[in-house]
Amino acid sequence: GAVVSQHPSWVICKSGTSVKIECRSLDFQATTMFWYRQFPKQSLMLMATSNEGSKATYEQGVEKDKFLINHASLTLSTLTVTSAHPEDSSFYICSAQGGRGNGYTFGSGTRLTVV
């Protein structure tokens, strides 16, 4: 079945630094990938839609200059949290769309802690 690998699974960084999270589709080509943020005991909040070879589409209220998304190939999308602050601490999850009618396949998530 479709597998999405997300790395790292957890990361701790200092305020002001940048962190990159990778999302890879291992056995299928993902023309579209999605990035979500999940606060404790809450649902997934869509941050942006990443399309291979084009600019990401950000949801209202999400700062595109802070959350940089790159989808340079059909198997890799990256989310870079720039100049991280403690309020950026959260659980970030990616998902990939592999084909028509498929349910999205999710990565295992990344827990980001900014200290």
Next chain:
Amino acid sequence: AQTVTQSQPEMSVQEAETVTLSCTYDTSESDYYLFWYKQPPSRQMILVIRQEAYKQQNATENRFSVNFQKAAKSFSLKISDSQLGDAAMYFCAYRSLHLMRFGAGTRLTVKP
């Protein structure tokens, strides 16, 4: 705007019994898909079942089945013969061509 509503923040079921989780959605589109995802404590999102809106037949996957009422925009999940491993957060999700929305989730507890 498309919204997904799960009106049950928490549900509880006895092991081996049946439980139904509710989900309603709002959309003006005709072509869309609906999903139920399970998120255990590991936080890995796991697809439980999916339903294409154009299909009238309710989807089933082993102990999991849905009651899809398109006119009422309702998409409930029935879990039969509940097992301890079914305990998790369950999210209802709506997907159209360029959009995906999740409900707030229902936390299911399974009592032994």
